[in-house]
Amino acid sequence: xxxxxxxxxxxxxxxxxxxxxxxxxxxxxxxxxxxxxxxxxxxxxxxxxxxxxxxxxxxxxxxxxxxxxxxxxxxxxxxxxxxxxxxxxxxxxxxxxxxxxxxxxxxxxxxxxxxxxxxxxxxxxxxxxxxxxxxxxxxxxxxxxxxxxxxxxxxxxxxxxxxxxxxxxxxxxxxxxxxxxxxxxxxxxxxxxxxxxxxxxxxxxxxxxxxxxxxxxxxxxxxxxxxxxxxxxxxxxxxxxxxxxxxxxxxxxxxxxxxxxxxxxxxxxxxxxxxxxxxxxxxxxxxxxxxxxx
Numbered sequence: 444x445x446x447x448x449x450x451x452x453x454x455x456x457x458x459x460x461x462x463x464x465x466x467x468x469x470x471x472x473x474x475x476x477x478x479x480x481x482x483x484x485x486x487x488x489x490x491x492x493x494x495x496x497x498x499x500x501x502x503x504x505x506x507x508x509x510x511x512x513x514x515x516x517x518x519x520x521x522x523x524x525x526x527x528x529x530x531x532x533x534x535x536x537x538x539x540x541x542x543x544x545x546x547x548x549x550x551x552x553x554x555x556x557x558x559x560x561x562x563x564x565x566x567x568x569x570x571x572x573x574x575x576x577x578x579x580x581x582x583x584x585x586x587x588x589x590x591x592x593x594x595x596x597x598x599x600x601x602x603x604x605x606x607x608x609x610x611x612x613x614x615x616x617x618x619x620x621x622x623x624x625x626x627x628x629x630x631x632x633x634x635x636x637x638x639x640x641x642x643x644x645x646x647x648x649x650x651x652x653x654x655x656x657x658x659x660x661x662x663x664x665x666x667x668x669x670x671x672x673x674x675x676x677x678x679x680x681x682x683x684x685x686x687x688x689x690x691x692x693x694x695x696x697x698x699x700x701x702x703x704x705x706x707x708x709x710x711x712x713x714x715x716x717x718x719x720x721x722x723x724x725x726x727x728x729x730x731x732x733x734x735x736x737x
Contacts, residue, residue: 444662444665444666445607445608445666445667445668447608447723447724447725448608448666448667448668449608449609449667449669449712449713449716449722449724450716450721450722451667451702451712452702452712453702454700455700455701455702456664456665456667456700456701457660457663457664457667457668457669457670457701457702458668458669458670458701458702458703458704458709459660459663459669459670459671459695459701459702459703459704460511460512460622460669460670460671460703460704460705460706460709461509461511461512461671461672461674461692461703462511462512462513462514462538462578462601462624462671462672462673462674462706463497463500463511463512463513463514463674463675463676463679463680464513464514464515464540464578464673464674464675465492465493465497465513465514465515465516465519465523465526465675465676466489466492466515466516466519466540466544466675466677467489467490467492467493467516467519467522467523467676467677468485468486468489468490469516469518469519469522469543469544470489470544470637470640471485471486471489471639471640472543473543473544473545474639474640474641475639482639485637485638485639485640488637488677489637489677490677491676491677491680491681492675492676492677492680493519493523493526493676495680496676496677496679496680496681496685497526497529497530497676497680498529499680499682499685500676500680500685501529501530501533501535503685503688503689503692504533504535505533507692507693507696508696509692509696509703510533510534510535510536510703510704510705511535511536511703511705512535512536512537512538512576512705512706512707513530513535513536513537513538514537514538514539514540514576514578514601515527515537515538515540515566516540516541516542516543516544516562516580517539517540517541517542517561517562517564517565517566518542518543518544518565520537520565520566520569521565521569524569527569527570531569531570535705536576536705536706536707537566537569537570537574538574538575538576538577538578538601538706539559539562539563539566539574539576539577539578539597540562540577540578540579540580541558541562541579541580542558542561542562542565544580544581545558545580546580546581546583547579547580547583547584547585547588548583548585552587552591555585555587555588555591556591559577559591559592559595560595562574563595573596574597575596575597575598575599575707575710576597576598576599576600576601576622576706576707576710577592577597577599577600577601577602578600578601578602578673579600579602582602582603582604583602584600584602584603586729586730586732586733588600588602589612589614589619589729589730590614590615590617592619593614593617593618593619597619598619598620598707598710598711598714599619599620599621599622599706599707599709599710600612600619600620600621600622601621601622601623601624601671601706603621603623604623604624604625604626605621605623605727606621606623606725607623607663607666607668607669608623608667608668608669608724609621609622609623609669609709609710609713609724610623610724610725610726610727611717611724611725611726611727612727612729613726613727613728613729614728614729614730618726620710620713620714621727622669622671622706622709622710623669623671624671624672624673627655627659628656628659628670628671628672628673629672629673629674630652630672630673630674630675630678630679631644631675631678632644633646633647633651633652633655634646634647634652634678634679634681634684635675635678649683649684649686649687650687652684653684653687653688653691656672657691659672660695664701669709671706
């Protein structure tokens with residue numbers, strides 16, 4: 444099913460990076476800028492992530508010995524410094540996820556560059572290191588994103604959906620590792636219901652919602668792929684859902700032939716194998732189109 448699966452470390456069958464996008468209440472301030480401060484119920488729903496769920500998630504990771512990746516808008520990095528410190532102190536990675544979760548498609552190249560630079564500065568001040576990974580808010584990677592990331596020394600992107608395994612983004616003869624996911628691995632469709640964000644879905648039970656992720660993982664495991672769930676603390680970090688996730692993660696860790704790693708380590712592994720000539724990833728040259736398709 445996968446014609447060119449990567450050689451994962453220690454002869455593992457597949458790689459897993461559980462990524463959390465800790466958007467918190469940046470979403471409501473962006474979507475409803477004139478009266479977001481009045482929407483206290485939605486604010487409470489979104490702040491559940493940093494105020495309750497992240498600690499629960501970190502406790503599970505600590506018990507299981509996992510180091511993973513959190514993508515966090517820079518405004519949230521500044522707004523929730525204690526949470527950020529706990530994430531960093533436990534050895535997890537923080538990736539760039541915009542400033543206030545703005546849609547990059549709404550900005551020209553200079554505007555995108557300013558948001559990137561502002562986010563890098565805030566994350567570096569908070570963590571002591573510049574981020575090496577990026578996930579575009581709303582997955583909205585643009586024709587300018589590859590060059591902007593390469594110019595700033597990013598090592599990988601996690602916004603695209605073009606493969607089941609890592610691949611290479613090439614632009615102007617320079618490259619970036621892509622660690623792809625897709626909407627079937629995102630927790631908003633099965634679990635999110637936020638009317639103030641104009642997002643209303645039939646919420647599934649924890650077991651029913653988790654079943655889709657389990658099937659996605661098992662396919663990656665069977666064929667040597669990469670499993671990257673895109674979760675949000677206020678969504679999947681809810682009590683019953685995270686209880687089910689923790690039980691499932693315990694079974695995966697016990698299998699011992701699954702490589703759990705933060706995204707930066709997966710990207711560096713792919714880069715090393717490519718540089719060393721032991722693996723040749725697929726290369727996708729960007730941008731695909733330079734203008735409208737008539």
